[in-house]
Amino acid sequence: MEAVVHKANTRGKVDFGWLKSNHTFSFGNYMNPERIRFASLRVLNDDIVAPGRGFDPHPHQDMEIISIPLTGSLEHKDSIGTSGVIRSGEVQVMSAGTGIVHSEYNHSKTDPVNFLQIWVLPDRRGAEPRYDQKQFSVEDRKNKFQVVVAPKESEEGLWINQNAWFSLGNLDVGVEASYQPKNNERGGVYAFLISGKVNINGTELSVRDGAGFPGADLLKVKALEGSELLLMDVPEIV
Template identity: 45%
Template sequence: MQKMIFRENDRGHVDFGWLKSAHSFSFGQYFDPDKMSFGALRVLNDDQVEGGQGFDLHDHDNMEIVSIPLEGALAHQDSMGNGRTIETGDVQIMSAGKGVQHAEFNADQKDPVKFLQIWVIPNERDLEPQYDQKSYLQLDMHNRFATIVSPDNADLNTVHIHQDAYFNLADIDLGRKIEYTVHSEKNGLYLFVLEGKIVVENEALSRRDAIGLYQTEKIEIEACFDAKLLLIEVPMY
């Protein structure tokens, strides 16, 4: 097994007033040649946008873009004709494919919205752009992982991604242990602690810490405090 530790305070932090963001990987004004990606996982931005503010219309291509609100709601518009709002408990994916424009704004005029925006490199270039959005609140993630993003078109509980990638959420009680089995030996695991404290592979991780693990078939996680986790499985190339 190989592992890489990513501490919360080692992320790139930017503050534009209306936008506060922590970058797990090189993005925008933040550049670290040692933090370009974890396999096909290219971007993980931990964003806070103030009330009534947002990102004007801009271009993307050949990237799978996943947004997960943590607090508040995010308004979305794109050149495919979608005008939607994603709320806490929703997951959204926009497959940019051969090219798409979109804008994102805080849906509230007063309170900030906090969300994760995550980019995954697709397994095929220049696809037709696609959009999907689902609620995951009906899934059981109590002391177990529930999958919210997958490559399986037949899974009605997940949004579809053009990559052999899986996004999973779990809420773990203090003292409980859970396991995760990797789908493919070509894949690695990026475990991001949303809240709480855990121990995985003899490493202690706190809020917003992360660990990358690969060349392994299974991991075990123990919660030292009540914890909320995001686990992303991606090809390591």
């Protein structure tokens, strides 16, 4: 099937002063009926939060939430007794399940934090709420793809309640890398380019562009510049 491309400048935008965010899919005040989700990938927000500011305590239910700081640090507290700080190089997962209340603030009083907030629809409702975070070695994704989120059974990365794999790759200019999708029959892979420029199966992406590849058997990625890429391999909801 043909790739579904979302250019960076077509994303929904909000600016509340303390928060600047770009929404790939419909979220909050941004509603685009053609961008509700890609398979089970429901939210992909590119957030910048001002120093010392953040999201006051608020509830979630039946959603798998992944946060990936790109620059800066993010402070987390929740109703199941978890608190901590995640920084660039770390990944955070939170299964909202039967219900969880949490807050997120920029941990720094002087520098903004830029992070990706991603929601994936779970494989079942009413799961037990849980939280986890992990530091990943950037060297382990140099010119290849490093799994950072996966199903529990895979024993790779941090696990969530869905048959989904998230992989990060840092590719030098000219490098070609392949990715074998795990949900190619129902679902697909959504690629989000954090930095640089790449060509994926003939589709060229620039910084902060996204593209979904439904039912792809193989992704062939060529870095046209030094690039950082996030691949989200997600199943369709049936």
